[in-house]
Amino acid sequence: MYYICSMNTENQNAQMRKGVIELCILAIIAQQDAYASDIIIKLKEARLIVVEGTLYPLLTRLKNDSLTVYRWEESKSGPPRKYHQITESGRKALAELKADWHELITSVDKIIGDTTNNSK
Amino acid sequence: MYYICSMNTENQNAQMRKGVIELCILAIIAQQDAYASDIIIKLKEARLIVVEGTLYPLLTRLKNDSLTVYRWEESKSGPPRKYHQITESGRKALAELKADWHELITSVDKIIGDTTNNSK
DNA sequence: TTTTAGTACCTTGTATTGCATAGTACTAAT
DNA sequence: ATTAGTACTATGCAATACAAGGTACTAAAA
Numbered sequence A, B: 001m002y003y004i005c006s007m008n009t010e011n012q013n014a015q016m017r018k019g020v021i022e023l024c025i026l027a028i029i030a031q032q033d034a035y036a037s038d039i040i041i042k043l044k045e046a047r048l049i050v051v052e053g054t055l056y057p058l059l060t061r062l063k064n065d066s067l068t069v070y071r072w073e074e075s076k077s078g079p080p081r082k083y084h085q086i087t088e089s090g091r092k093a094l095a096e097l098k099a100d101w102h103e104l105i106t107s108v109d110k111i112i113g114d115t116t117n118n119s120k
Numbered sequence C: 001t002t003t004t005a006g007t008a009c010c011t012t013g014t015a016t017t018g019c020a021t022a023g024t025a026c027t028a029a030t
Numbered sequence D: 001a002t003t004a005g006t007a008c009t010a011t012g013c014a015a016t017a018c019a020a021g022g023t024a025c026t027a028a029a030a
Helices: A009-017 A021-032 A037-047 A052-064 A088-112 B008-015 B020-031 B036-045 B053-063 B088-112
Strands: A068-075 A076-088 B068-075 B077-084
Touching: A009 B020, A009 B088, A021 A037, A021 A052, A021 A076, A021 B008, A021 B053, A021 B088, A037 A052, A037 A076, A037 A088, A052 A068, A052 A076, A068 A088, A076 A088, A088 B008, A088 B020, A088 B036, A088 B088, B008 B020, B020 B036, B020 B068, B020 B077, B020 B088, B036 B053, B036 B077, B053 B068, B053 B077, B077 B088
Parallel strands: none
Antiparallel strands: A068 A076, B068 B077
């Protein structure tokens, strides 16, 4: 008898990443104008794996919310690239998201911090 | 023309909470056997608001995954209460979730930490 | 007795997110 | 002309948390 996964911890892990990905992408663009592959590489470097199917709709959402704008730049090694740039309201939203993120960390630590029988 | 919310930061905030709620609930139960209202109160104390409609299905899921068991206890002020208790595999899962959570913090901080024009 | 208030548990439908998958299009080399 | 590599886009799906409504038990009031 096999248990595929009595509790899908991996799945939970994926769920935890949801929501912060937008924050991360906005932060990456804020650092330097970037196109999709740039962003995916940087997320991978930080072990936050994201695939195209996740990234592109998200970039569209950021643009629709006027948090970013983009420009096309030609490439010598393929089709033109869409470089995304953060806007002023994008920076504001980023600051808010960062604040929310740190608040969340505080809240969660308040709960899991004082769990007894903690392996440390 | 009204913009209800050019970017739903509140909504994003909600999205960020996803996944960590299960971690928090498991942590609360690990600390001490608890029934639904106990859990909601403790989450509120930590500013993690959760409503019944979220909590009950989640408690059922934990039980179905054998991470918790429950017992009924009568109450003098209403219907009987379902006290949830963590199991051994529950503690293992909790440890994993905690590790995942700290990994996530590390990953996100790696990205948003070195954002230039940071207000702090 | 019937009604009301308070407590506690449970279910259904919905919006959003991120992912898997597949498709389109441009460039360069064979 | 075909193939490989790069880049952008669209569609369908699973999982989560929430809103809203419902059931049921106890105790007090009418």
